[in-house]
Every structure is written in C-alpha cells, then in structure tokens.
Amino acid sequence: MSTRPDDLQRALEATLFAAEEPMSVEALAGHLGDAEPAEVRAALQVLAAHYEERGVQLVERGKRWHFQTAPDCAHVLRREREQVRRLSRAGTEVLAIIAYHEPVSRAEIESIRGVQTSGGTLDVLMEAGWVRVAGRRETPGRPAIYATTPEFLQHFGLSSRRDLPGIDELRATGLLDPVDDAYEAMMTDEGEVDADPDNSPQGLENKKDFPASV
Amino acid sequence: MSTRPDDLQRALEATLFAAEEPMSVEALAGHLGDAEPAEVRAALQVLAAHYEERGVQLVERGKRWHFQTAPDCAHVLRREREQVRRLSRAGTEVLAIIAYHEPVSRAEIESIRGVQTSGGTLDVLMEAGWVRVAGRRETPGRPAIYATTPEFLQHFGLSSRRDLPGIDELRATGLLDPVDDAYEAMMTDEGEVDADPDNSPQGLENKKDFPASV
C-alpha cells in the first residue's frame, strides 16, 4: 500500500507537519504555489490512507486537515498530558444542543433544557472556541443565534456535523424538532386513531404547556 | 519496504510526534513503560528507514530523536510572497534626482527638490535595489552620498545614465511646463498616493512638501 510518495505528497506532509493550525485544501494549494486544489485533495487522500495504520494520522475536520496521534495510542500519551478542558454539565448540554440544532437561539436552548442558561455557560463555550454567534434570527427582538466552529469539529474528531453521534437517528425520530412540531405531527399521524377534534393542537398553547418553559 | 508498523513503532511515532522536545532512547523507553531500550532503538531504526523518503523524517541528533521536515522540503516552510507597489511620488522624485545628479548627498537632494526628504524614502529606494550608498562626501559631517545601481539601469531599460533625456529634451516634450500646472498635477497625484495607508513615511513627507514648495 505504500509506494514512494511523490513531490506533492512530500510537500504536503512537510507543510502539515510544520503547520501550527489545520489547513484547508485551498490554503494548502495556495501555500504550495502552483498546485491545483484537485491534485492537493487527491494527494491528501493518498496520504491519509498511508497514515491510517500508523501512530500518527492525517485527518480532515471541518474541511481542514491536520496530523494527530492515533486514538489507540492515547494510553502512552495521556499520563502526563491531561490538558483537556472540563466542562460543567450545563456546558456539555448546551454545547450538544447547539451542535445538534444549529443555528439556535438562547431561548430555543432554554426551551429544550427547561431552565435558564447562565451567560457564563455560553461564554465558556465561546472562549473555548467551540461556539460562535452565527448571526441573528429575523424575529422580534432579533435574538443572536449560535453555531459551532471548525475548532469544535477538530476538537471532537468530527469530519463534519454529519458525524455527530446519532444525529441521523435523532433526525429520523423527530427528536431534533420542536415539541410543537412533534406534537402536531403525532396528531396528524394518529388522525384516524384519535378522531377527537378537540385535540387539534394550537400553537398558542405553548405557554400553558409547561411552567418551566421560560 | 513498508510493512504495517507494530505497536511499539506506532507508540514511538505518536510519542515523538506529540513531544515538545527531542527524546533520548532511554527517555522513550521510560515513557513507554515496559519497553527495553534495545527494542526501542531497533524500532526507531525501522521508523527512520520508513520516513527516509517521506516529507517528514525521523532523525537522531546528539542521541535524541525527533521528527523534522525533510531538508529538501524546507522551502515549503518559508514562502515568499511578492507584493507589487507603485513607488510614491516623493520616491520617484528622489530616484530621478539621484539618477541625474549622482553621486549626491541627502542635503543636495533636498536642495534640488526644495523639500525635506524623509529617511524612509531613501530606504525604500535602497530596498528596491535601485540606489546604494556610494561613499561619503569629504565635507564637514562627511554625509553619505547616493548613486544608482546596475539594477536601476536594468529596471528602467537604460544602457547607461547618459540615456536619460537631457533638460532640453524634457523642455521639448513639455515636461518642463509652467510650474503652476505641473505643481497642480503633482498635488493631484500626491492625493492618490496618500490614500495608501502603507505609504505613511512618504505620506508624512508629502505634508511637508506643501509649505516648502509654495
């Protein structure tokens, strides 16, 4: 599987080894001057395959490439290098909600958690570089909406958001849809079973629905 | 030549990749816990051979091992990016005066231009490779005197300084037209040059141009 690497592959290896930050195909092509992005991409695939079985691996995270140690070598490295940030329970939940629902407003996060989110929680996530303000929702009050960053994907070893654990199942079972939508969908589905017209959902009932929905 | 690396080789790859400093065989063996120094040494040899032809190499320096980019890939670590910039009006005038009057001191340039010349202007001309210090005038203060370089002639397509048009030719082509018109044209030009924030040294000098030449 391993043949002598060509010049482009060698240059890419050297560049990504030396780089202090992950690099996109475009940045690599630009750095190497006269390389075509398509050639760079192909060469990266070859390199990634070569490194797959080694102690160091070449991975793509959020369209940016970097070298990192193989996950199964963690035990030899972990002992003196526990440098990962510990997140509070609120922090991990808010991060997951943003990642699975992005872009999402603070009110939407709170309606899922049933509790107010302290400003500090979002600050910690933004300071870690995992979350950013991704604009504003064009609804009254124009609330800020939050999304994850390429650093988030990099840190958690995700090639893209499609890699989020279980996201396909969550989507398929409607667990990423708001309660109102899910309720409405259920009523439509069960229309024949539950023929009681009084059960027709009304959007405005939200407030009555639940005391903790802030 | 490349077979699937064994666990020790993979652990060494990961350790040396993540290490912040080169590591000795003993340090590596200690780090990996139950590895014999002899085994580690043998594994390092195998790895060094594997990386020999790649863009990254595993090398031993003073009994300590580390990864480094291949020497022939060094050029990818340092890229030069060229940026084309128009010489400022002040720079052009000073260059012209040096070309017509060389060797010439800064005080002489100023007396010909009728304005003060910032040191930055001469620096730019020397950085461009068009002007050099050609010695010192044997007068009080021994001021540096400036002259053009062969690169100057080459850049402007001149075989010698005698190719520069004389005053009479300048007059004939209208280049010595009435002061007011030329001055006005110059002020318009300067306005454009000033807009470039990078041109600040020249920009400052431009301001000085006003009172001195009125």
Next chain:
Amino acid sequence: MSADGLMFDAPVADETDDWSGPASAPADDGALYLELDGWEGPLDLLLDLARRQKVDLRSISILSLVDQYLDYIDRAEALRLEMAADYLVMAAWLAYLKSSLLLPKEEQDEPSAEELALRLQLRLQRLGAMRESAARLMARDRIGRDVFLRGAPEGLRIDRKTQWKCDWYGLVQAYGQVKARTAPAIHMVRERPVMTLESALDRVSAMLGVTLDWMALEEFLPPHAEPGLRRSALASSFVAALELARLGKAEIEQEATFGPMRLRRIPA
C-alpha cells in the same frame, strides 16, 4: 440501549469523566439526594426520575412520574431545604396535571390533560436525547485527551516582499517637474495695447474743439478698437475728461448714477 437511543438503562455517568452532577451519583437504589443544587432545573429532575422507571421514555407513566416528583419535593421541603421557586411552580403544575388526568375526559379544560402529558413526555424525550448526545460527544476522541497534535510544530512563515514599481516615463516626468517647480521664476508682463493718458488728453481736447454740443464719453473712443484697447481708452479718456474739467476747459454732466456721462467744451 435501544436503537433509537431513548433508553437510559445504561448508566450515562460511566461514559465520560466530564459528566458531573446527580447523574453520576449512585442511582441503583432509587435513593435520591434530597437537594436541588445538582439538577439543572425541574425538567432535569423530572428526567432523572423518569429514567429511574427504567423504561423507554415513550412508555413512562406520567402519573407515577408526577407522584414521584411531588413526593420528592415533599421530602425536600420536610427537610427544610431551600426550595427554588421553579421546582415549586413545577410541583403545582404537576399536581394540577395529575388531577386533570384523573378527571373524566369530558370534564377536562382545554387543552386536555392528555395533550399536556404528551407534550411533557415529548419534552423529556428531547432533553433526554440531548443529554445522551452530550455524553456521547464528550466520549469521542478529543484533542488533548485522546489524540494529540504535534508538540513542537516548526510553523509556516510567509515573508512578504515588496516589489516596487516605477516606469521610465514616471521617472523622467518626476525629474522634469522637480526642475520646473524649483526653476527660478521670471515674471514677464505681456505687452498690451493701451491708450496712455497723454494721448487721451490730446484726443479728447482735439475732439472737444470741433463742437459746442454735449458728447457722450464713448464718442471720444477710437471706433474700431479691439476690446482690450477700448477699455484702456475708456479709462484714459475718463481721466482726461476730469483733467480738462479741472483746468476749466470742459464741463461734465451725468443725470443718474452709472448713467451716461457727457461733456462739452467751455468756450474760452
């Protein structure tokens, strides 16, 4: 764990060391800590209680969940722990929900208790899904914990070099302008056609000698003079007229300000 990821019988706490809070407390004997600090709000407490039913969240019994919650809050209150208002509001709402659920359907208010219960269940499912996703996310191979980046990267450097641009014409033109700007300035007055005061005096006196009638000043000017000369002649003739009036040789008349000026000879 069920295929759709809704079961919580696998202890979440074991999956990651990032997980703190009540979920990491021993949960097997159903003995809850009687404190609320550990929960992220009443919904979180409800979810925790629901998990203890050890069934799919879709088939939990809302009624027994309500009982558990109310019982928990009762005991917490009995222990005189400080109760957060949110938990008490939730308790009151759940008590209302429970009583509604026990009523015959036709006596229920809108929305129906079944709808409220279903919505609560949907919310618990969603929070449960996110809680589990968070745990799975934290358990991934994380940089700095499971995988590591290069310890001492050489770094990439880009040296910017400026290539200065200037052409031959720009150079020569600049020199021309320096020379032009600094050349000694010589001021020359262009030669203009003028009528001197002397010639105007001669001309006006001579013409006054011809008649005794009033004559407009303009009539003394050379008839075909070009505009420049004409203006000079007008000025000189005016001064000549004043001079002749001063000497008592002529008189001047003007009926209105800026009106036509006329003069005639005073007979000697």
